[in-house]
Structures are given as structure tokens and as C-alpha cells.
Amino acid sequence: xxxxxxxxxxxxxxxxxxxxxxxxxxxxxxxxxxxxxxxxxxxxxxxxxxxxxxxxxxxxxxxxxxxxxxxxxxxxxxxxxxxxxxxxxxxxxxxxxxxxxxxxxxxxxxxxxxxxxxxxxxxxxxxxxxxxxxxxxxxxxxxxxxxxxxxxxxxxxxxxxxxxxxxxxxxxxxxxxxxxxxxxxxxxxxxxxxxxxxxxxxxxxxxxxxxxxxxxxxxxxxxxxxxxxxxxxxxxxxxxxxxxxxxxxxxxxxxxxxxxxxxxxxxxxxxxxxxxxxxxxxxxxxxxxxxxxxxxxxxxxxxxxxxxxxxxxxxxxxxxxxxxxxxxxxxxxxxxxxxxxxxxxxxxxxxxxxxxxxxxxxxxxxxxxxxxxxxxxxxxxxxxxxxxxxxxxxxxxxxxxxxxxxxxxxxxxxxxxxxxxxxxxxxxxxxxxxxxxxxxxxxxxxxxxxxxxxxxxxxxxxxxxxxxxxxxxxxxxxxxxxxxxxxxxxxxxxxxxxxxxxxxxxxxxxxxxxxxxxxxxxxxxxxxxxxxxxxxxxxxxxxxxxxxxxxxxxxxxxxxxxxxxxxxxxxxxxxxxxxxxxxxxxxxxxxxxxxxxxxxxxxxxxxxxxxxxxxxxxxxxxxxxxxxxxxxxxxxxxxxxxxxxxxxxxxxxxxxxxxxxxxxxxxxx
Numbered sequence: 001x002x003x004x005x006x007x008x009x010x011x012x013x014x015x016x017x018x019x020x021x022x023x024x025x026x027x028x029x030x031x032x033x034x035x036x037x038x039x040x041x042x043x044x045x046x047x048x049x050x051x052x053x054x055x056x057x058x059x060x061x062x063x064x065x066x067x068x069x070x071x072x073x074x075x076x077x078x079x080x081x082x083x084x085x086x087x088x089x090x091x092x093x094x095x096x097x098x099x100x101x102x103x104x105x106x107x108x109x110x111x112x113x114x115x116x117x118x119x120x121x122x123x124x125x126x127x128x129x130x131x132x133x134x135x136x137x138x139x140x141x142x143x144x145x146x147x148x149x150x151x152x153x154x155x156x157x158x159x160x161x162x163x164x165x166x167x168x169x170x171x172x173x174x175x176x177x178x179x180x181x182x183x184x185x186x187x188x189x190x191x192x193x194x195x196x197x198x199x200x201x202x203x204x205x206x207x208x209x210x211x212x213x214x215x216x217x218x219x220x221x222x223x224x225x226x227x228x229x230x231x232x233x234x235x236x237x238x239x240x241x242x243x244x245x246x247x248x249x250x251x252x253x254x255x256x257x258x259x260x261x262x263x264x265x266x267x268x269x270x271x272x273x274x275x276x277x278x279x280x281x282x283x284x285x286x287x288x289x290x291x292x293x294x295x296x297x298x299x300x301x302x303x304x305x306x307x308x309x310x311x312x313x314x315x316x317x318x319x320x321x322x323x324x325x326x327x328x329x330x331x332x333x334x335x336x337x338x339x340x341x342x343x344x345x346x347x348x349x350x351x352x353x354x355x356x357x358x359x360x361x362x363x364x365x366x367x368x369x370x371x372x373x374x375x376x377x378x379x380x381x382x383x384x385x386x387x388x389x390x391x392x393x394x395x396x397x398x399x400x401x402x403x404x405x406x407x408x409x410x411x412x413x414x415x416x417x418x419x420x421x422x423x424x425x426x427x428x429x430x431x432x433x434x435x436x437x438x439x440x441x442x443x444x445x446x447x448x449x450x451x452x453x454x455x456x457x458x459x460x461x462x463x464x465x466x467x468x469x470x471x472x473x474x475x476x477x478x479x480x481x482x483x484x485x486x487x488x489x490x491x492x493x494x495x496x497x498x499x500x501x502x503x504x505x506x507x508x509x510x511x512x513x514x515x516x517x518x519x520x521x522x523x524x525x526x527x528x529x530x531x532x533x534x535x536x537x538x539x540x541x542x543x544x545x546x547x548x549x550x551x552x553x554x555x556x557x558x559x560x561x562x563x564x565x566x567x568x569x570x571x572x573x574x575x576x577x578x579x580x581x582x583x584x585x586x587x588x589x590x591x592x593x594x595x596x597x598x599x600x601x602x603x604x605x606x607x608x609x610x611x612x613x614x615x616x617x618x619x620x621x622x623x624x625x626x627x628x629x630x631x632x633x634x635x636x637x638x639x640x641x642x643x644x645x646x647x648x649x650x651x652x653x654x655x656x657x658x659x660x661x662x663x664x665x666x667x668x669x
Contacts, residue, residue, distance in 0.1 A: 012053055015085050023047045026257075026288045027054050033254040033285040035234065035278040039319045040304070040598035041295030041560070044257045045074075048230050049081045051255055052093060055228055062092035064225065066248075069232035070097060072528070074558070078232070094226075098241050099201060102208040103527075105222065112218045113211055118197045119408070120527050124396060125417045126151045126200050132416075133188035137181060144181060145172075154186055158202040159238040159269035196414055205240050212247045219247060226252050233557075234258030234278075238269035242281075254282065261308055261315045264554060264592045272588070276313070293319040293598075295560055297327035300604050303639050304597045307631060311590055312583075319598075330597075330604035332632065333643045338568065338609050342378040345565055345607065349384060349548060352563060359385065359548040363561035365596045366390075366552055367576065371568045379548070390552030399495055399505045400512060406487045407522060410473035413441045413450040425494055426466050433458075448474065480525045481517030488513070553596045564600035569593070569608045571630045593631055606632065606640075 019027060023043060026036045027050045038044035048067070056062055069075050075095045082090035094101060106113040121129070130147035138144050145153075157167035164186055168179045193199070199207075212219045229248055231237070234256040237245070245254060260275040279285045293301055298321040308315045335341040345364065353359055366372040369390060379386050402425055408418035416438045423434035437458045444450035448471060455467040469490040476483040488509050496502045519525040551559065553566075571577075575589035597604060632640075 009057075012057055012085050016050060016054065019047070019050060020292050022288065022290050022292065023050065026290065027051045029255075029286060029288065031253075033249065033282045034256070035275065035282075035285060035287045036255070036257045036290060037275070037287060037317055038257050038259055038290040039293060039317055040259065040262065040595070041293040042290035042319070043292075043294055044232070044259075044290065045078060045081065047290065048232055048255070048257050049078055049085070051230060052078075052082055052090075052228075053085045056086055056089060056093075060227060062089050063094070064227040065093045066101065066226050066229045067093055067095035067232070068098055068101060068229065069095075070236055072097060072100070074232060075100070098237075098244065099204050102204050102244070106204070106208065109218065109221075112215060113207060118199050119412065119415055121193075121198045121200050121417065122396070123151065123201075124401060125198070126155075128417045128420065129192055129198065130154075130185070130189050133185050133192060136188060137185050142181075144178060144185070145174075150182065150185060150189075153182075154189070155200075155202050156269050158206050159240045160271075161239045161243065196416055198417075202240075205244065209240060209243050209247065212244075222248060223250075223252060228252060229254050231256040231258075235260055235263035235272070235275045236265050236270045237274045239271050239274075240269075242271065242274050249282075254285075260313075261317075261591055262557060262595050264557075264588060264595055266585070266588050272584075289317050291317050291319055292322050294322045295601055296598060297321055297323055297325065297602060299327050299329045299639070300597065300600050303330050303604070303635070304594055306635065306639055307590060307594050307597065310631070310634075311587060313587060328603060329639060329641045330600075330606060331641045331643055332569075332606045332608065332635075335607065335609045338374045339378075341567060341607050341609050342375040345375060345567065346378045346382045346384060348565075348605075350382065356562075358546045360546060361562040362565070363549040363551060363556075363559065363563070363599065364565045364567060365556055365599060366550065366567055367573045367592070368552060371573060372550060372552075375567060376550070379550070384548055385546065386548040386550045388550045390555040397505075397508060399499050400508055402495060402498075403484070403487055403491055403509055403512070404526070406470070406491055407473060407483060408526075410470040410487075411447075411477060411522065413444065413447040423466070425491075425498070429466075477522045478520060480519050480522045481513050483522055484509070484513040484516045553592050556599055557595060560599050560601055562601050563603045563605070564596070566593070566596045566604070566606045569606045569632060574631050590631055608632075 016024070016027070020043075023046065026034065026047050036044070036047065038047065052065055052067060055065060067075065067078055069078065075097060079090055079093065079095045082093065082095075094104070096104070127147050130151050134144065134147050134150065153167060153172065154164065157164050160167075162170070164183060165179070168174060168182060172179065172182070174182060193203070212222065226248060229245065229252050231245065231254065235258040245256075256275075256278070258275045260272065263270060263272045263275065266272065274281075279287055296319075301319040301321055305318050333341075333344070335344065349359070349362055352362060356362070364372075364375065364386075366375075369388070372388070376386075376388070402421065405418040405421035405425075408415050409422045413419075419438045419441065420431070420434055423429050423437060424431065437454055440454045440458060441450045444453060451467050451470055459466060472490075473483060473486060476486060488506075492506075495505075499505050516522070516525045519528070549559070549561065574593045575586045579585035579589050
């Protein structure tokens with residue numbers, strides 16, 4: 001006789017029985033589009049997974065359910081949770097990012113979407129391609145925006161459904177003459193993409209929307225395929241992604257889970273109103289709430305609730321802790337400057353490490369990588385191992401892109417971005433010579449013939465070793481791990497000369513080979529990790545598991561730690577100085593701080609300084625800014641414990657006192 005745990009129906013029922021009343025109401029909602037406002041730590045992943053499982057139990061075919069989220073990791077986690085409840089049936093549910101879902105549909109319907117052979121390019125590739133277009137039209141002496149800024153404008157305009165012309169008129173600040181020049185550069189960029197069969201991230205979503213908007217038959221076909229669309233992190237959707245949902249809904253039901261209080265990605269095009277005005281945009285929509293928090297103690301939640309209550313926006317929810325134990329209030333600790341602050345934090349971490357036995361229960365949250373630089377220096381000085389999250393991804397690292405350029409060049413003689421990068425790695429080959437070789441390659445249809453002919457006409461002597469290895473790589477495209485190893489073997493001598501700390505960088509490339517081994521073809525590997533890059537420090541974390549996490553708040557959603565430090569919580573950081581005067585931007589800064597606060601499980605320590613050398617002058621001191629611009633200026637004493645280090649408290653220390661103290665320390669300010 002099978003026991004209860006082995007029976008899928010009993011297992012599902014046990015799972016549903018574990019839901020709290022608010023979660024169960026959300027899971028059981030039917031017949032209307034639903035938005036679930038899920039506060040931090042309230043079990044949104046559990047709820048959305050339970051929704052999918054319950055639908056399948058009721059007879060909905062798993063193929064008719066879409067689970068959309070923003071990272072491949074999150075999609076895998078949801079699928080794994082679903083599989084643990086209902087078994088292999090979960091494999092039939094479509095789960096992935098918006099980009100992954102749209103790409104799957106485009107592949108399945110090539111005649112409809114017109115997508116044949118193509119090369120998916122990432123942001124770095126876009127910058128290189130934009131440089132080529134800009135270089136053709138930007139005359140010497142002209143000061144048009146750099147390629148990276150043009151790519152950002154191009155991407156933001158498309159994701160917010162603005163024409164390039166309208167975006168430039170509204171946001172660029174350029175003169176009419178310069179706008180026309182930029183539009184010509186962007187047109188050249190798009191032309192180069194078409195000629196070389198490149199598609200970028202934005203092409204995936206915009207092409208999907210374009211076809212469904214214009215092709216009624218294709219739209220009707222897709223609407224028949226899906227009955228339920230479940231969306232995670234709804235607050236992070238941009239107008240283009242909203243358009244996708246709008247085109248797929250009806251008769252399909254939307255079930256969107258998100259938190260307007262955690263909408264912090266406007267700089268990427270995320271639209272706060274997709275959640276905040278959901279009922280206005282979706283007829284007869286239902287809005288439910290999840291307010292029981294399973295992560296933090298109540299004093300931490302009280303501070304977060306207060307921060308939202310101070311807003312002119314109505315977030316209309318209050319988090320209540322499921323945990324009942326007594327706990328300390330969050331602590332606000334003030335320092336003379338960021339050096340005092342960093343020293344205190346490091347010493348506190350070292351002391352706590354003795355109690356915890358490891359660094360992993362602690363996390364330091366920063367507003368930006370720049371604001372962490374003093375602390376990083378002290379962490380290194382005191383020998384505290386740390387992992388910084390929010391930096392360069394593995395596939396964006398220069399040494400990794402160099403290696404991949406060789407593989408991409410071997411794969412296609414028409415991939416001019418890869419060829420330019422690969423050829424200019426070699427001594428004696430500059431942009432002009434590389435450009436001539438790339439132009440010559442385009443005259444041939446067969447890649448191997450192209451490489452032979454160009455090698456014979458463009459290179460001689462020792463330089464034949466530049467192209468000949470590419471021919472050896474071509475047969476290995478279906479053996480990704482072996483392909484990466486071969487490319488590394490052939491390119492290592494030149495990369496070793498180019499980069500310092502080669503042993504550390506080689507670990508990244510060995511890791512790359514291991515990751516590639518999970519795929520049956522190099523194209524699948526490149527596409528997967530281009531859409532969802534891997535952290536650049538994965539190799540180091542494998543060797544050093546016990547590390548302190550140092551993380552930007554924009555990278556911290558979904559993370560938590562027993563003890564969290566939010567550092568540099570000054571006037572110019574919360575809100576950030578660039579946002580002051582813009583009410584919407586200031587409000588997003590409030591949500592950034594809220595996300596930071598709600599990462600803490602047991603203890604929250606917020607630090608601020610009276611002077612900040614990062615910004616270089618005393619005018620950024622707290623005393624020189626109106627206190628009402630600082631989010632935590634008026635926090636009630638019953639919510640926090642205040643601590644003043646180094647003898648400086650509130651306004652007790654004058655600017656002269658601070659300057660004298662700095663001089664005594666012998667600091668170069």
C-alpha cells in the first residue's frame with residue numbers, strides 16, 4: 001500500500017492545505033483576471049505554483065498554462081516546485097522568461113514570424129554594432145552621444161512603445177539637427193542587423209508584438225493554445241511586455257503576482273502603473289493581497305510599513321509577521337565618515353562571524369557599486385572574504401567574450417561583430433585590416449571556403465595561425481564543451497599575454513566549458529546564457545562557499561539574510577541625489593529602500609555618515625541638505641534604536657569639528 005506522501009493527489013492536497021487564507025483565496029480565484037499584490041516575503045512563488053497545480057488538478061491541460069517570470073533561475077525554481085507537487089506532468093507547462101517564451105513561439109511558427117537562421121546578440125555586441133554605424137556618420141569634431149548611450153536610448157524607446165523619433169524629442173535633449181543624425185545612425189544600426197541576420201533582445205519582444213497586432217490568424221491561433229497566463233514579478237513588466245499580455249488575454253485568464261512597493265526598475269523601462277492601475281487597464285479585474293510575511297520579525301516589518309505610509313502613493317497593505325518571537329528594533333548607526341562606517345561594519349561582521357560560525361548569514365546592501373568602494377577596501381584589508389553581486393556577468397567579462405568571439409567566428413563568416421573582436425586580438429591587426437578581411441568574407445557563401453580564400457589573400461606567414469584554427473573548430477559545434485576546450489587551447493597563449501591574473505580568469509573559462517557541456521549544440525548554449533547571464537564570480541564561489549554577500553539593492557530581490565546592513569543611507573543616497581525634484585523618481589527611491597529593509601530576517605542595521613568622501617566635498621554632508629529630503633529623517637523613535645559612533649550624533653558636531661577630526665586621522669579628503 002502506497003503511503004500518503006507517494007500519492008500525487010494527497011501530496012497536492014497537503015500542499016493546498018498548507019496555504020494561508022489569503023493564499024488559498026488567490027489560488028482558488030476563477031473566471032476573472034486577477035492581480036495578487038504579494039508583499040515581501042509573503043510566499044508569492046508558493047502561491048503561483050499552487051495556482052498552476054490546482055488548475056491541472058481541475059482538468060486544465062498543462063500545455064494550456066504559461067508561467068512567465070524574469071529570470072531563467074526563477075522559472076526553473078517554479079517548475080521544480082510544481083514537479084515536486086504533481087510529478088512529470090509539470091514538464092508540459094510552458095515556463096520561462098518573456099524573451100524565452102516569445103522565442104519559442106517564433107521558432108514554432110517560422111512562416112508567421114519570418115525568423116530563419118539568425119544570431120542572437122547581447123548588449124555588448126549591440127554596442128560594437130552601434131559603433132560601426134556611428135563611425136560611418138559621425139564626422140570628426142562632432143560630439144554625438146557615445147554608442148552605449150545610443151543603444152540604451154534605442155532599447156528604452158522600444159520597450160516603452162515609443163517611436164525612436166518621439167523618444168529622442170522627449171528625453172534626449174538633442175537639437176533637431178543632432179536628433180536627425182542620431183536617427184540616421186540608428187537606421188544604419190538596424191540595417192546592419194538585417195544584413196547580418198542579427199537579432200537583439202528587443203527584437204524578440206517587438207517582433208512578437210508586431211506580428212500578433214497585425215496578423216489576426218496568428219493571434220487567434222495562439223489564443224486557442226493558452227487558457228491561463230501566470231505572471232511572476234508583475235511590477236517589473238514594461239509597456240512592451242504588457243502589450244504581450246494584453247494580446248494573449250481573453251479568453252485566457254491573467255493571474256499576475258507582484259508588489260507595487262517593489263517596483264524599482266524604471267531605468268530599464270518597467271512601468272509602475274502596470275500593477276498600480278491594473279484594475280483600470282483590465283476590465284472586471286480582481287485584486288487580492290498577501291500580507292502575512294514569513295521572512296522577517298515584526299519590528300523590521302513595522303519600519304517597512306511606516307516607510308510606505310509616508311508616501312503620497314497608496315500602497316494599501318500592511319505586512320504582518322508570521323513569526324511570533326520577540327526581536328530587537330532595527331538600528332540606525334551614525335558615523336563621521338564612510339571610513340569610520342566601514343571599519344565599524346567590518347569589526348561587527350568579524351565579531352558576529354564568531355557567533356554564527358560563518359559569514360553566510362550576513363548581507364551588506366548598497367545603493368550602487370560606487371558607494372561600496374570604501375567598504376570593499378576595508379573588507380580586503382581585514383581579510384573578510386566576500387562576493388559582490390551586481391557586477392559583471394560571466395558572459396560579459398572581456399576574456400570570456402574574446403574566447404566566444406573565436407567560436408562565433410568559426411560558426412559563421414557573416415558574424416562581423418565576432419570577427420572584428422577575434423581578429424583584433426592578434427598583434428599587427430588593427431580595425432582597418434580587420435575590416436577589409438571581414439568585407440572579403442562576405443563574398444562567399446560557404447564559411448570554410450571563405451576562411452581559406454581570405455587567409456590566402458589577406459594573411460601570410462605566421463599569421464596563417466589566426467584563421468586556420470577556426471576550421472578545426474567548425475566540426476565541433478554539436479560538442480559545446482569540447483568546442484570551448486579546443487578554443488581555449490588555441491587562444492590561451494594570446495589571452496595569457498593580454499590579461500593579468502590569468503589563473504583566475506582561466507577558471508572562468510574552464511567553468512564555461514562545464515556549463516557548455518549541458519547543451520547539445522553551441523547555439524543553444526550561447527542563446528541560453530545570452531538571455532540570462534551567469535554571475536561572473538561563480539567559479540570563485542565554488543571554491544569559497546563561506547563568504548559575505550555584498551550586493552546592490554537592485555540585485556537583491558529574492559534574497560534574504562539573518563542580518564542585513566544597509567550602508568550609506570544618507571540624504572544623497574535615499575533618495576539618490578539624481579532623483580531629487582522628480583516626484584516619481586523620488587518615489588521609486590523610496591521603494592528601493594523598502595526592498596533593502598525587507599531583505600532582513602532577524603536584524604537590520606542601517607548606517608549613515610555625516611561626510612562622504614565618495615562625493616568629494618562637505619556640501620554633501622547631512623547637515624547641508626534639508627532633512628525632509630531624507631526618507632528616515634522623521635522615523636519615530638519607537639520603531640528604531642539610534643546609535644551614534646565616534647562621538648558624533650545628529651547635529652551635535654559642527655563642520656569644523658568634522659574637519660579637525662579628519663585632519664587628525666591624516667586623511668586625504
